[in-house]
Amino acid sequence: MTERGFGMAEGVSSLLVWSLAALLALWLGLLLAEGRGRRVPLWVTFSGLATALLVAAAVLRPTRVTSRGSELFPKVVVLLDRSWRLGLKAGEQTREQVELDALHALQKQLKHARVEVLGFGEGAPAPFVESQAGSAERPTDSDLTSALRALSAAPGERPKALVVVSDGRLSSPNENATTETLRQLGTRLGVPIHTVKLAENGLPDASIRRVATTGAAVAHQKIALQLTVGCSGGLACDELPITVEELLHGEPPALLAQGNAKVQGGLATVELPFTLDRAGRRLVRVRLDAPAGDRVPENNLRLLTFDVTRERVRLLHVAGRPTYDVRALRMWLKADESIDLIAFFILRTNTDAMQADESELALIPFPVDELFTEHLPSFDAVILQDIDAVEYKLERHLPALARYVRAGGGLIMVGGPSAFLGGGYAGSPLAEVLPTTLPEHEPPFDTASFEPRTTQAGRAAPTLRGVRELLGDELPQMQGSNTLGPLRPGAIALWEHPDRRAGGAAMPVLALGESGDGRAIALGVDGTHLLQWSELGERGAGRAYGALWEGLVGWLMRDPRYESARIDLAHECRVGAPVELSITRLPGTAADVKVTLERLGENASGAPPLPEKRLHMEGNVETANLALGVLDEGGYSAIVHIGSAPPARFDFACERGGAAFADSRPDPSLLDRIAEETGGVSLRAADAGRLKAPPATHVASQRLVAPLLPAWLWALFAASGIGAHWYARRRAGLV
Amino acid sequence: MLSGLAALVSARTAHAFGDVGAFDPRVVVTGGKRLAAPRSAGPSGWSMELINRTSAPARLVPREVGLDKPELCYEPFALWAGDGDVGGLSVAERRGLLKFIRLGGVLVVDDSNPAQGAFGRSVRRELLRVLPESPPVRLDPSHVLYKTFYIVDRPVGRVLGPPTIDAIVRGKNAQVLLLQHDLLGALARSEEGGFSLETEPQSYEQRQHAIRFAVNIAMYVLCSDYKDDQVHAPFLMRRRAPAR
Numbered sequence: 001m002t003e004r005g006f007g008m009a010e011g012v013s014s015l016l017v018w019s020l021a022a023l024l025a026l027w028l029g030l031l032l033a034e035g036r037g038r039r040v041p042l043w044v045t046f047s048g049l050a051t052a053l054l055v056a057a058a059v060l061r062p063t064r065v066t067s068r069g070s071e072l073f074p075k076v077v078v079l080l081d082r083s084w085r086l087g088l089k090a091g092e093q094t095r096e097q098v099e100l101d102a103l104h105a106l107q108k109q110l111k112h113a114r115v116e117v118l119g120f121g122e123g124a125p126a127p128f129v130e131s132q133a134g135s136a137e138r139p140t141d142s143d144l145t146s147a148l149r150a151l152s153a154a155p156g157e158r159p160k161a162l163v164v165v166s167d168g169r170l171s172s173p174n175e176n177a178t179t180e181t182l183r184q185l186g187t188r189l190g191v192p193i194h195t196v197k198l199a200e201n202g203l204p205d206a207s208i209r210r211v212a213t214t215g216a217a218v219a220h221q222k223i224a225l226q227l228t229v230g231c232s233g234g235l236a237c238d239e240l241p242i243t244v245e246e247l248l249h250g251e252p253p254a255l256l257a258q259g260n261a262k263v264q265g266g267l268a269t270v271e272l273p274f275t276l277d278r279a280g281r282r283l284v285r286v287r288l289d290a291p292a293g294d295r296v297p298e299n300n301l302r303l304l305t306f307d308v309t310r311e312r313v314r315l316l317h318v319a320g321r322p323t324y325d326v327r328a329l330r331m332w333l334k335a336d337e338s339i340d341l342i343a344f345f346i347l348r349t350n351t352d353a354m355q356a357d358e359s360e361l362a363l364i365p366f367p368v369d370e371l372f373t374e375h376l377p378s379f380d381a382v383i384l385q386d387i388d389a390v391e392y393k394l395e396r397h398l399p400a401l402a403r404y405v406r407a408g409g410g411l412i413m414v415g416g417p418s419a420f421l422g423g424g425y426a427g428s429p430l431a432e433v434l435p436t437t438l439p440e441h442e443p444p445f446d447t448a449s450f451e452p453r454t455t456q457a458g459r460a461a462p463t464l465r466g467v468r469e470l471l472g473d474e475l476p477q478m479q480g481s482n483t484l485g486p487l488r489p490g491a492i493a494l495w496e497h498p499d500r501r502a503g504g505a506a507m508p509v510l511a512l513g514e515s516g517d518g519r520a521i522a523l524g525v526d527g528t529h530l531l532q533w534s535e536l537g538e539r540g541a542g543r544a545y546g547a548l549w550e551g552l553v554g555w556l557m558r559d560p561r562y563e564s565a566r567i568d569l570a571h572e573c574r575v576g577a578p579v580e581l582s583i584t585r586l587p588g589t590a591a592d593v594k595v596t597l598e599r600l601g602e603n604a605s606g607a608p609p610l611p612e613k614r615l616h617m618e619g620n621v622e623t624a625n626l627a628l629g630v631l632d633e634g635g636y637s638a639i640v641h642i643g644s645a646p647p648a649r650f651d652f653a654c655e656r657g658g659a660a661f662a663d664s665r666p667d668p669s670l671l672d673r674i675a676e677e678t679g680g681v682s683l684r685a686a687d688a689g690r691l692k693a694p695p696a697t698h699v700a701s702q703r704l705v706a707p708l709l710p711a712w713l714w715a716l717f718a719a720s721g722i723g724a725h726w727y728a729r730r731r732a733g734l735v
Numbered sequence: 736m737l738s739g740l741a742a743l744v745s746a747r748t749a750h751a752f753g754d755v756g757a758f759d760p761r762v763v764v765t766g767g768k769r770l771a772a773p774r775s776a777g778p779s780g781w782s783m784e785l786i787n788r789t790s791a792p793a794r795l796v797p798r799e800v801g802l803d804k805p806e807l808c809y810e811p812f813a814l815w816a817g818d819g820d821v822g823g824l825s826v827a828e829r830r831g832l833l834k835f836i837r838l839g840g841v842l843v844v845d846d847s848n849p850a851q852g853a854f855g856r857s858v859r860r861e862l863l864r865v866l867p868e869s870p871p872v873r874l875d876p877s878h879v880l881y882k883t884f885y886i887v888d889r890p891v892g893r894v895l896g897p898p899t900i901d902a903i904v905r906g907k908n909a910q911v912l913l914l915q916h917d918l919l920g921a922l923a924r925s926e927e928g929g930f931s932l933e934t935e936p937q938s939y940e941q942r943q944h945a946i947r948f949a950v951n952i953a954m955y956v957l958c959s960d961y962k963d964d965q966v967h968a969p970f971l972m973r974r975r976a977p978a979r
Binding site for chain 1: 751752753754755756757758787788789790791792805808809810811812834838839882883884885886908943946947954956957958959960961962964
């Protein structure tokens, strides 16, 4: 494209132009004043004017400018709302489908513009690739403010216009934003913001709009769940029942709290206090019973993940008789400030002759009923050390203790003549949660001394890392062992007997296992204190004992230091979108990774088993992602086996919409206001094709400058003009 | 009665499994000086009383252990008794004793001749060389040692002795108990089964109180401050109240 025009010779400064203009004006003024005062003929005045112009031309030397170039189409940025919320309906289609249609219409309409399509949600906007529109990594929020802030800070060409395509339910600016706030959105980039509204009217919907808690979740301490319930779209709501349950492993959901939301003016708030007894990741399901006519059932249920911490680990230590082994364990537990220890030791039996009146004894009755009924849920773990369940009336509480473990409690059974078979635990419900079976018809223990052998799993387990760092593979000589049966499915033996057999394998001496939501440890010896008080213990300055128990209690309490892997979701899990696990382990030898998925809560029994996933990690690989596929709504437990190490567990929730679906109402008025305050236009999605593109910009690629006349000719004309004017003035008698 | 006790003891000691953590009042030997009869029978008498009166297992044939021997650190309890000046400990003995204390062991020092006090003074002197930063302090009458099994008001041995005991306390634990009551003298039995030495003043009650105190020491070794736990406090407060 060619453009033509006029200019001035090179080297003519603006100062010269202005000076010349001032002289011409002065000259013109003098001519006019002279003409009025002396009755000067008109042709003299005209000749003066012509002379002035010729002098000016001689000074400026006019040129002809020919410019060749092209029209640059304006840059237009289209910001698409990428929140998972756009999966909600807008009429017959989802809002996302409407959004894509609107985008296509915009691209067609703005064919004379350079359109850059970005998706916004949380933080800086990212290029939108339509083929990846169904990606699982979708944000919950729609933060337009952050997106515009990032755009304005980015280097490069600024857009001439912005088009925001959304349903208007923005997290920032939100419906309460002031006019000034909205105006500032446009001033960041200095361009108008046009908006395209994906939905105008909301569906009839009762939903859990907002979930908040007061303070952090701490085990055994009340936490208040503050719920905001909304009712919109013409749905009639009055009192809506709400149920809060904890999803457990292999157990039906445990009821935590119930309440009613009394809806007034479309909104209700309700506070439901509850207590979570177990620390770690706990999944809580909040269910709203919506009235008939609710068209958006996806937001009636929320699955919340609480990372429950402990102020202190609350342990119950029950021992059947005082020994050096009991002493060592008690002293280690008491020395740890993070442990709140409740201990009960049987100090006398019915056959002991105390030779004293009861009032002279500092003994209290073993509060077995109180401990194992009323107070049991308050403990994080129970240690049963060499205690006879039958003699001390613990037997009738074993079913409750087994339930306690399945519900997330920890259990360590420490050996001795009255532990395991010797304590009447074989065939009891508690035996079902131990990591090994208890063979009922075998001698309860063996008195042959032996040195436990660390298994391959024991060498890989972080639980024994501390002991092995101090003592290597050596362990003290134990004076006998309890009889333990083969491992239960999923359990791991860390120490085994070098001579005794259980089933077809070496008899486990130290075994770890999961049962329901809880963990259990079977330790079939009564001499771990020899890790402190023995020749070998002395070699490690007595620290091996603490290292062992720190590992055991740490594993029982799911301390991440003693897990074989750190597991997390690569992104939020949502129904219908593929989910990935991120698995991090200490690099070392190459290992096969096996992940089994189990459903938490009521679906556990009826649902079909989920397929196993496998992965191979090379020795130098620390973190790997494993695709789990597409999951249904619910709570899940991923059990990750890395090589022969004890499995690590990770509980997570998969929601249909989660917080993104909480408020299904579109907000077209907010989009109208944004467009109005920034100088843009607001269009319905169907009218997106009517948006006018900004004008194009001409960009020159070649510029030719040629003088209109040679400079000497301009000078000749100017001199001739001056001469002619002098002659005219003489004729008029002015000179 | 003794035959019954013996039967009970034999029944409890039939299996080795479970005995590895049994209370073992090992007698410390220093400079080749061994505990003389009749008090050399005191440790087994102590074990027998513990077995008969409590659920705790104990070794009826306690061993001897040298302060300079590695075996000192194979168990968390030792008993150092005598009636004369122990002389200066060798470097190896001092090192062994220090290691034992640092591991968390409990040592009972029992002066068999408290009237003279030479043994007690010499042991204190040597302990000060080993643990100069931990001088003995008087144990408060509310210390857990007085309520680990029996509720006792004061320390008692063969002799009535002072109403309090001194101890070397490290952290929260009394690790060295310094007795001036000839406790082993009260516990020692002859081969016939009777007590070898009369108490001073001579009384059945004093013997019983001495045995109770010995049982409490054993329970302190086995359970540390278990009876100081908050759960026991209200009960023991109620039980002590009528006695006042």
